[in-house]
Amino acid sequence: MIFNTTTWSKYVFIALEGAAESVPAGKLELFEEGIKPAGSTFVYGNKYLQRANAAAVDPVSMPLDEAKQSKEMVFQPPAGLALFGAIRDAAPDSWGRRVIENMLRAAPDGLPETEYLAHAGPHRTGALDFRDSPTAPAEPGKLPDAKELSYLLDAAAMIQDGKPVPKKLQLLFSVGATFGGARPKAVLLDNGRQWVAKFPVARDGFNVPVVERATLELARKCGMRVPVTKPVHLPDGRDVMLIERFDRVPLPGGAFGKRHVVSALTMLKMHESDTASANYTDLADLLGERGATGFVAADKVELFKRMVFNILVTNDDDHLRNHAFVWDGANKGWRLSDLYDVVPKPQVGSERFLVLGVGPAMGRLATLDNALSAAGRFGLLKHAAVEIIQQLSAVVREWRTYFEEFGVPKAECDKITSAFRKPQAIGLREVEKAVQKA
Numbered sequence: 001m002i003f004n005t006t007t008w009s010k011y012v013f014i015a016l017e018g019a020a021e022s023v024p025a026g027k028l029e030l031f032e033e034g035i036k037p038a039g040s041t042f043v044y045g046n047k048y049l050q051r052a053n054a055a056a057v058d059p060v061s062m063p064l065d066e067a068k069q070s071k072e073m074v075f076q077p078p079a080g081l082a083l084f085g086a087i088r089d090a091a092p093d094s095w096g097r098r099v100i101e102n103m104l105r106a107a108p109d110g111l112p113e114t115e116y117l118a119h120a121g122p123h124r125t126g127a128l129d130f131r132d133s134p135t136a137p138a139e140p141g142k143l144p145d146a147k148e149l150s151y152l153l154d155a156a157a158m159i160q161d162g163k164p165v166p167k168k169l170q171l172l173f174s175v176g177a178t179f180g181g182a183r184p185k186a187v188l189l190d191n192g193r194q195w196v197a198k199f200p201v202a203r204d205g206f207n208v209p210v211v212e213r214a215t216l217e218l219a220r221k222c223g224m225r226v227p228v229t230k231p232v233h234l235p236d237g238r239d240v241m242l243i244e245r246f247d248r249v250p251l252p253g254g255a256f257g258k259r260h261v262v263s264a265l266t267m268l269k270m271h272e273s274d275t276a277s278a279n280y281t282d283l284a285d286l287l288g289e290r291g292a293t294g295f296v297a298a299d300k301v302e303l304f305k306r307m308v309f310n311i312l313v314t315n316d317d318d319h320l321r322n323h324a325f326v327w328d329g330a331n332k333g334w335r336l337s338d339l340y341d342v343v344p345k346p347q348v349g350s351e352r353f354l355v356l357g358v359g360p361a362m363g364r365l366a367t368l369d370n371a372l373s374a375a376g377r378f379g380l381l382k383h384a385a386v387e388i389i390q391q392l393s394a395v396v397r398e399w400r401t402y403f404e405e406f407g408v409p410k411a412e413c414d415k416i417t418s419a420f421r422k423p424q425a426i427g428l429r430e431v432e433k434a435v436q437k438a
């Protein structure tokens with residue numbers, strides 16, 4: 001089939017350093033052949049480049065220093081990609097697409113990428129949005145309240161069933177429901193804060209919202225950086241997990257500032273299909289190159305802990321959209337985002353793999369000795385890495401006690417127990433031997 005190329009021209013707006021108001025950063029042109037993106041260009045505005053606090057819209061493919069060196073520099077996405085990573089991150093990859101398709105009565109993945117970008121709305125992930133002119137105002141959009149959760153869950157169920165959501169419910173629901181990830185979810189307001197609400201799914205093998213929340217709280221017990229979470233048990237028995245948005249900052253008067261976020265996929269200049277060729281150490285190196293001043297060492301250690309924790313709880317959904325970086329203007333660099341989307345995966349068989357490569361010794365194999373073999377790349381001496389592994393193992397070993405404390409029923413713990421392997425099955429002994437030898 002031969003398609004005509006169409007061009008989507010928009011001004012990219014960005015909110016800087018937690019500000020509520022966005023400013024125009026530059027002009028994007030996105031070319032499409034039918035519904036397929038064929039290429040993009042971006043040019044920064046001169047006024048934007050003169051701002052002392054300007055942030056790169058996309059740090060890897062639109063660097064500010066290059067833009068400042070030659071006037072009206074035209075940027076293009078990394079080799080092999082039709083979209084800039086940071087622009088791709090501003091549209092949903094899965095769930096939010098289903099919501100937009102339901103609104104526009106379109107087939108799954110049946111719309112051009114620009115339609116998803118255009119409809120992701122003012123509450124989308126991160127600090128970007130797209131407007132027709134440099135003076136166009138922000139799109140309005142009142143977020144729903146936690147009190148409306150049961151309506152939101154009803155709308156989400158209709159979307160999963162492929163049924164059109166009635167107009168009135170759509171108005172309430174669609175404002176905050178255009179997030180990415182596969183699970184149904186919506187952004188809402190509660191207690192003056194913005195939260196991602198993650199919903200249950202009929203085919204879930206266990207109570208995912210309750211277990212995900214407990215797992216994130218377990219990560220907090222291990223000393224990791226986790227947003228505030230809240231369990232919500234609806235009167236009809238359905239459970240929802242609320243996790244506070246790390247890319248929104250509550251401001252006086254009920255307004256919210258935005259923080260600029262890019263996925264690890266974007267930072268590594270990768271396409272979705274390449275995710276299995278990436279390693280945790282690549283992310284550690286990225287922190288070394290682009291990390292915020294004063295936080296590089298701490299963020300590398302945090303990343304090492306996340307890798308070890310994923311091994312301990314069998315979270316093998318650790319792909320490059322489940323790691324993100326947040327721009328820190330004051331410290332002129334990128335911070336590893338707070339932790340999100342960590343769920344134990346019960347399974348038979350003891351040999352397990354993560355999505356991202358763990359260590360030089362054994363690739364993606366999910367063992368603690370493999371993690372230890374990578375310690376140096378995270379800036380850790382062997383004995384410090386062993387200490388971390390031991391500390392996390394000791395906490396996770398008590399997961400049932402903690403999960404009970406976090407309100408997970410025993411029957412739910414029984415369903416996920418195979419996610420937690422015995423220490424000897426994951427190389428804890430080898431790790432301890434390594435430190436005795438040293």
Ligand SMILES: Nc1ncnc2c1ncn2[C@@H]1O[C@H](COP(=O)(O)OP(=O)(O)O)[C@@H](O)[C@H]1O
Pocket residue numbers: 095125179180181182183184196227243244245246247321322324340341
């Ligand atoms: N607490 C949060 N703050 C900001 N953005 C978040 C938060 N949690 C998730 N996200 C964003 O939403 C996307 C989907 O959420 P995620 O928890 O990964 O859902 P799923 O389980 O469906 O993959 C993430 O990739 C991330 O971009």
Ligand SMILES: [Mg+2]
Pocket residue numbers: 181182321322341
């Ligand atoms: Mg996810």
